[in-house]
Amino acid sequence: MKSFTQKLVVTTALVSSIALGAISAQAEPTAEVLHYWTSGSEAKAVKALKEDFEANGGKWLDAPVAGGGGDAQAAVLRSRVLSGNPPAAVQIKGLSIQEWAEAGALGDLTKLGEEEGWDDVLPPLLQKIVKHDGKYVAVPVNIHRVDWIWANPESLAKVDGEPPRTWEEFNALADKLQAAGITPLAHGGQPWQDGTVFETVVLGMGGAEFYNKAFIEKDIATIKSDTMKKVFDQMRKMRGYVDADFSGRDWNLATSMVMRGEAAMQIMGDWAKGEFIAAGKVPGKDFLCVPTPSNGGYILNSDSFAMFNVSSEDDKAGQALLARLILGEKFQETFNLYKGSIPARMGVPTDKFDECAVKSMVDLQSASESGALVGSMAHEIAASGAIRGAILDVVTEHFNSDMTSDVAVERLAEAIELAE
Amino acid sequence: MMSLMTQKTIPAKQPLSDWFRRNVAKLVVAPTFGLIIFFVYGFIAWTGYVSFTKSKMLPTYSFEGFYQYIRLWKMTPWNVAMENLLVFGSLFILIAIVLGCLLAIALDQKVRAEGVLRTVYLYPMAISFIITGTAWKWILNPGLGIQSLMQSWGWESFAFDWLINSEMAVYTLVIAAVWQSSGFVMALFLAALRGVDSEIIKAAYLDGASLSRIYLVIILPTLRPVFLSCFFILTHMAVKSFDLVVALTGGGPGYSTIMPANFMYEMTFRRNQIGLGAASAMMMLATVMAIVIPYLYSELREKKNG
Numbered sequence: 270m271k272s273f274t275q276k277l278v279v280t281t282a283l284v285s286s287i288a289l290g291a292i293s294a295q296a297e298p299t300a301e302v303l304h305y306w307t308s309g310s311e312a313k314a315v316k317a318l319k320e321d322f323e324a325n326g327g328k329w330l331d332a333p334v335a336g337g338g339g340d341a342q343a344a345v346l347r348s349r350v351l352s353g354n355p356p357a358a359v360q361i362k363g364l365s366i367q368e369w370a371e372a373g374a375l376g377d378l379t380k381l382g383e384e385e386g387w388d389d390v391l392p393p394l395l396q397k398i399v400k401h402d403g404k405y406v407a408v409p410v411n412i413h414r415v416d417w418i419w420a421n422p423e424s425l426a427k428v429d430g431e432p433p434r435t436w437e438e439f440n441a442l443a444d445k446l447q448a449a450g451i452t453p454l455a456h457g458g459q460p461w462q463d464g465t466v467f468e469t470v471v472l473g474m475g476g477a478e479f480y481n482k483a484f485i486e487k488d489i490a491t492i493k494s495d496t497m498k499k500v501f502d503q504m505r506k507m508r509g510y511v512d513a514d515f516s517g518r519d520w521n522l523a524t525s526m527v528m529r530g531e532a533a534m535q536i537m538g539d540w541a542k543g544e545f546i547a548a549g550k551v552p553g554k555d556f557l558c559v560p561t562p563s564n565g566g567y568i569l570n571s572d573s574f575a576m577f578n579v580s581s582e583d584d585k586a587g588q589a590l591l592a593r594l595i596l597g598e599k600f601q602e603t604f605n606l607y608k609g610s611i612p613a614r615m616g617v618p619t620d621k622f623d624e625c626a627v628k629s630m631v632d633l634q635s636a637s638e639s640g641a642l643v644g645s646m647a648h649e650i651a652a653s654g655a656i657r658g659a660i661l662d663v664v665t666e667h668f669n670s671d672m673t674s675d676v677a678v679e680r681l682a683e684a685i686e687l688a689e
Numbered sequence: 690m691m692s693l694m695t696q697k698t699i700p701a702k703q704p705l706s707d708w709f710r711r712n713v714a715k716l717v718v719a720p721t722f723g724l725i726i727f728f729v730y731g732f733i734a735w736t737g738y739v740s741f742t743k744s745k746m747l748p749t750y751s752f753e754g755f756y757q758y759i760r761l762w763k764m765t766p767w768n769v770a771m772e773n774l775l776v777f778g779s780l781f782i783l784i785a786i787v788l789g790c791l792l793a794i795a796l797d798q799k800v801r802a803e804g805v806l807r808t809v810y811l812y813p814m815a816i817s818f819i820i821t822g823t824a825w826k827w828i829l830n831p832g833l834g835i836q837s838l839m840q841s842w843g844w845e846s847f848a849f850d851w852l853i854n855s856e857m858a859v860y861t862l863v864i865a866a867v868w869q870s871s872g873f874v875m876a877l878f879l880a881a882l883r884g885v886d887s888e889i890i891k892a893a894y895l896d897g898a899s900l901s902r903i904y905l906v907i908i909l910p911t912l913r914p915v916f917l918s919c920f921f922i923l924t925h926m927a928v929k930s931f932d933l934v935v936a937l938t939g940g941g942p943g944y945s946t947i948m949p950a951n952f953m954y955e956m957t958f959r960r961n962q963i964g965l966g967a968a969s970a971m972m973m974l975a976t977v978m979a980i981v982i983p984y985l986y987s988e989l990r991e992k993k994n995g
Contacts (some may be wrong), residue, residue: 344964351747368746368961458853458942514832516853517939640746655745662766662944667857669943680765687763688960 284589295461300587302574303349304360304654305342308335310543316671321600323399327590328583332356349608350374355577357584358591363398363650366575370401376576381589388594390614394644399573401511407575408592409613411605413540414629415645416469419524419545420557425534432559436473437501439562444618446533453510455532457518460665462658464647466536467664468568469561470503475640477566486647487656487689501667501674508668518667527556528612536561540569542625543609545627558625560632567636570648571613659688704736731973740967748963757968766944767969772953773859773978778927779947780863781870786919787868787875794904797882807879818869825865826852829937844884855945858938860948862930863909865937870926874919881915882908921984941945949973 291553294593300322305316319329334342342360342488349355355374355458369375382388382405388396399407407409420432427440428449433439442454456462472480483492486644491497512532524544527530535541545556572670574595576588601612606621611629619627636642644650649657663684709716743753761767792810796803811992813821828834829852839847851857893903931950934940940947947955950967958965 284789338697347747360904372747458974459939460941460944514830516851516942530963617925627991655962658960665941666945668763668946669941684765687760 272354297583298326298329298586298588298590299328299330299581299583299585300591300654301356302358302360302591302612303332303334303342303346304574305334305339305653306360307333310607310609314604316340317603317607318595318600321594321603322591323359325590325594350577355579357588358576359577360572361575362573363648364653365510365611365643365649366399366407366573367401367576368653369575374577375401375406376578376585376588378408378576378588378592379403379591382403383598385593386616388493390596390616392615392633392642392644394569394637395571395613398571398644398650398680408575408595409571409573410595411572411601411608411610412613412629412633413538413570413572413610413648414538414560415465415570416472416536416561416563416566417539417541417625418557418561419527419537419541420635421527421530421533421536421561422557424530425557427451430533433559433562435562436470440506441501445508447510451530452526452532453534454507454513455523455526455535456507456515456593457513457520457523458516458665459671460661461647462520462523463665463668464643464661465538465661466507467500467504468646469536469563470507471497471646472566472568472643473561473563474500474503476564477643478582480643481651481669484651484656485644487685488681489686492685493678497678497681498674502675504664505587505674538645539609539611539625539629540621546623552624558628564641566631566637566638566641566643567632568631568643568645569648570645572610573613577615606656609663655688656685659684671681736970739964740971742964743962744967746961746963753964756844757964758972761968763973764822764891764941766947767949767952769944770947771972773862773946774928774949776859777866777930779858779861780922781866782920783925784863784867784872785923788871789919790873790878790909792871793878793882796879807876810875812872813869816869818866818930821869822867822933825861825868826937829861829864846894852938853942855942856892857943862933862937866926866930866933870905870923871975874923876981877915877919878912881912885911909925917984921981924980925977928973949976 303313306312322329334345346359395409399409428445433442446453479496482488520537522546523535524541527535528548550556551593596614598617601614601617605612611626619630646652646657663681739748740757741752742749831850836849851861859981890903893907930948934946934951938946940951953966953969956962
């Protein structure tokens with residue numbers, strides 16, 4: 270009898286320890302996060318996510334890959350997926366998400382999305398970006414607005430200038446500035462910066478429908494249209510508004526030209542705001558943020574985390590926890606305050622955000638309703654890496670040579686066809 | 690293992706140690722040989738195969754013929770890159786060899802402080818192309834470097850804006866690359882000049898030959914192997930050049946200064962066009978082969994004859 274009780278005790282202990290083990294394994298959501306946010310405010314922002322994740326009982330395996338704006342990370346990701354051992358969450362964006370989803374490498378978050386009501390809080394365009402075949406495969410972290418003019422109010426005041434609302438006004442203002450000896454446009458001659466200016470002009474002169482037809486549908490008639498020629502005419506004008514030494518200049522150096530009053534305006538996404546803030550400048554007073562002329566349009570750029578196919582329960586639990594936290598109001602607020610962008614979900618309280626961010630949120634809402642919200646081509650939201658590269662090749666060659674607009678549209682059509 | 694066993698069956702006094710002594714060199718080289726076969730030639734073959742597929746983000750293996758090569762040669766940036774390679778390569782090799790040779794001859798004239806001068810000329814070689822590129826980017830930038838310096842000294846009309854001129858920017862690459870490599874070429878020539886038999890030179894002096902004639906007719910022809918080695922070292926540097934472009938011009942203005950290696954990187958790693966990237970890599974390999982194979986052929990034939 271004694272031995273039986275002993276056996277029973279031992280067995281119970283064993284069983285319960287196994288059960289406990291199972292419970293503790295379930296309570297250990299693990300996520301290996303592959304990202305390229307390794308510097309400054311971005312590193313701070315990702316640290317906020319990590320702390321949040323760990324506070325909720327998760328185990329965070331950090332896999333940062335520095336350098337190359339994600340090129341180095343892409344190489345790591347490719348080899349990890351090919352060797353059958355993908356990280357749980359990877360910072361990729363735009364059409365790359367669709368490419369990985371088509372390769373069958375991404376998991377499915379649709380159930381979680383339904384529980385959390387993502388369909389109601391995410392702008393429809395953003396849903397399209399992070400969904401594949403109607404299934405959530407990624408979660409957006411933030412929204413950057415690309416079509417901003419960052420202006421120095423003192424320089425504008427010198428010529429009694431107002432921030433422009435049309436491209437004609439922009440040109441008139443720039444001519445006045447040039448006559449007063451101020452460089453109208455601070456710009457860095459790198460293909461992606463040329464492309465950033467180009468897409469704001471395309472949206473401004475053609476509107477959202479034209480923009481999508483050209484960049485998403487790659488409709489040849491649209492690309493060769495007279496409107497596109499006018500866009501290139503405007504680009505030729507812009508070339509005259511930049512200073513002589515713009516070749517190869519980094520974007521943040523162009524931003525500091527505006528800060529110092531050497532140049533009056535810069536067309537750049539809202540990451541430029543971080544430079545102003547870091548230099549102790551106050552929005553609305555020391556610098557102005559106005560949308561580029563586009564009649565209520567909005568060009569969106571968004572970072573996101575894609576969830577790859579993982580097999581273990583720990584990893585799956587980790588992905589779900591991570592996704593829930595990323596789209597939670599708390600994280601959306603802290604992260605975007607660090608990063609200078611705005612929350613990806615709508616309805617986050619605006620009181621802690623600065624003037625420019627609040628304006629961005631209001632404009633996003635109205636552009637999303639009016640259908641004037643488009644994804645950025647230059648930042649790989651609307652166009653894949655190959656198409657974007659082909660467009661940028663032509664835009665940058667046109668900007669740096671005396672190519673006519675007629676030739677430019679022909680070359681654009683040719684390059685896009687070859688890239689597919 | 691097999692060979693060991695078969696060796697054992699052969700009756701001999703010390704079969705194992707004999708076999709070992711005969712094959713020790715092969716054994717030592719075998720691991721490196723295996724690694725090179727796999728990691729160099731194996732991957733060349735793999736790249737070659739991928740260049741015949743429609744691989745995009747991930748490699749695929751269905752054969753598509755010359756699809757990528759046809760696309761490649763239709764692309765303006767690739768044609769620009771090959772033209773740049775031709776212009777940059779030929780000027781860089783020519784100028785570096787001529788300059789290096791002249792420097793070596795000048796240093797060979799028993800000048801004072803030759804050791805110091807030699808080091809000064811050779812030092813650029815110790816710097817990486819990234820540093821060279823960045824430094825020359827500042828020197829050649831019209832708003833920061835030579836042009837603004839000259840203008841601030843009062844020469845208002847001075848203009849030197851090659852770096853931001855799409856037509857001329859490729860020549861700034863030549864300037865930086867020559868600055869870096871001519872010292873190295875000089876060192877090779879100097880070593881060879883020291884090796885020339887002084888008896889011959891003395892004899893030529895006695896016969897009343899002038900110094901320039903001695904160099905042109907007697908010394909330089911004996912340096913032919915050095916010319917050849919310089920040529921091949923500089924050629925592969927030119928074809929490989931990637932970092933100098935990234936640091937100095939970033940491929941710009943526009944894409945007027947990209948090189949084939951930059952194109953390959955852009956396509957493979959940025960634009961998810963692995964097949965196209967592989968095709969461009971094979972074209973680069975073909976370029977090097979076109980130069981190296983005739984050289985190897987002539988070298989091997991000479992050895993057989995000699």
